[in-house]
Amino acid sequence: MRILVTNDDGITSSGLHSLAAAVVAAGHQPLVAAPSWDWSGASACLGPLDDPDRVPVDRVDLPGPDGSTTTGYSVGAPPALISMLADLGGFGEPPEMVVAGINRGPNTGRSTLFSGTIGAVLAGERFGWSGLAVSLDVAVSDVAMSVGDGPGARAGRPEPHWETAADLARTVLPWLVVAPARTMLNLNVPDAPRVDVLGLRWAGLAPVGGVRTVITGRDDHGLDLDLVPNDRPVPEGTDSALLRAGWATVTPLVPASAADVQLPMEEWSASWLDGRAEGGSTGGP
Numbered sequence: 001m002r003i004l005v006t007n008d009d010g011i012t013s014s015g016l017h018s019l020a021a022a023v024v025a026a027g028h029q030p031l032v033a034a035p036s037w038d039w040s041g042a043s044a045c046l047g048p049l050d051d052p053d054r055v056p057v058d059r060v061d062l063p064g065p066d067g068s069t070t071t072g073y074s075v076g077a078p079p080a081l082i083s084m085l086a087d088l089g090g091f092g093e094p095p096e097m098v099v100a101g102i103n104r105g106p107n108t109g110r111s112t113l114f115s116g117t118i119g120a121v122l123a124g125e126r127f128g129w130s131g132l133a134v135s136l137d138v139a140v141s142d143v144a145m146s147v148g149d150g151p152g153a154r155a156g157r158p159e160p161h162w163e164t165a166a167d168l169a170r171t172v173l174p175w176l177v178v179a180p181a182r183t184m185l186n187l188n189v190p191d192a193p194r195v196d197v198l199g200l201r202w203a204g205l206a207p208v209g210g211v212r213t214v215i216t217g218r219d220d221h222g223l224d225l226d227l228v229p230n231d232r233p234v235p236e237g238t239d240s241a242l243l244r245a246g247w248a249t250v251t252p253l254v255p256a257s258a259a260d261v262q263l264p265m266e267e268w269s270a271s272w273l274d275g276r277a278e279g280g281s282t283g284g285p
Contacts, residue, residue: 001028001096001177002031003031003095003098003099004099004124005032005034005098006033006079006083006098006099007035007102007103008039008100008115008116008119008120009038009040010034010036010038010039011035011075014159014160014162015101015103015104015134015136015160016032016062016101018162018163019102019169020062021166022169022170023173026173031092031095032062033086034073034074035074035075035076035077036075036076040116042079042116043119044120046084047081055076055077055081056075056076057075073091079116079123080122083098083129096129097130097176098121098123098124098132099131100120100131101132101133101136101165101187102136102189103115103117103133103134104138105135105138106135106209106210106240107209108206108249109205109209109234109238110206111211112205117133117135118253122253125182125184130180130181130184131185132169132176132187133184133187134187135165136162136188137190137210161191164197172250183252184255186251186252186253187249188248190246190248197248198245199247200249202251203247204251205239206238206241207234207238208230209240210229210243211230213225213228214226214228
């Protein structure tokens, strides 16, 4: 199967390269296309585009398994748009599935809404693909320095355990390949050697994620922001709680669709029609 491999940390990310190698090891053909720069927090946005009629795309050599190299695409666009471009044939034959990651930092709780890694998978669902988002629970101090991730970017710091997340992704992929179309999974993995991970657990989304944004300063021209660990209590059995305890977690994601909510449509319609008949407004300025 031809599988799109993308991320939001950028084309130079070691996590991206490890995930592409996992796809190869699982017996599939990776199509590696990722942003030219960091798009963390992009969610499923399709822009901004400097030129709405053109997206910059460059072929690049990427490290492959066993010291080999493979061809990828450096794309001047956020992950969700890359999924769309792949479906349109922008990088050759369209893929049949998307895997996104390995993200530097967790994507747990309702904060997954903001993730560009998750956004690539959500966009792929629109095209009939199943998808897997993979994230590694890297320390928040290292998440903050994710821009420019790659060889030499972490001088003096231990390399994250990309291989642990890649191994778990390879474990999940065979099931996902034969699952019903549009199945979407969110995999979070402790940043630890494989032998130290307690196992793999199904988990629902926690009310909060693993990190949060705080304002650290302000002046007349802007705000200073920082990422800090989210130490707020979370319910037992949720993805954030299990990840903190040393478990890898898998959470099925639900596609965007109309919610089954009972609305007072007759009342609203009657009120609006009455106001229209009177030539006035039923509310607002």
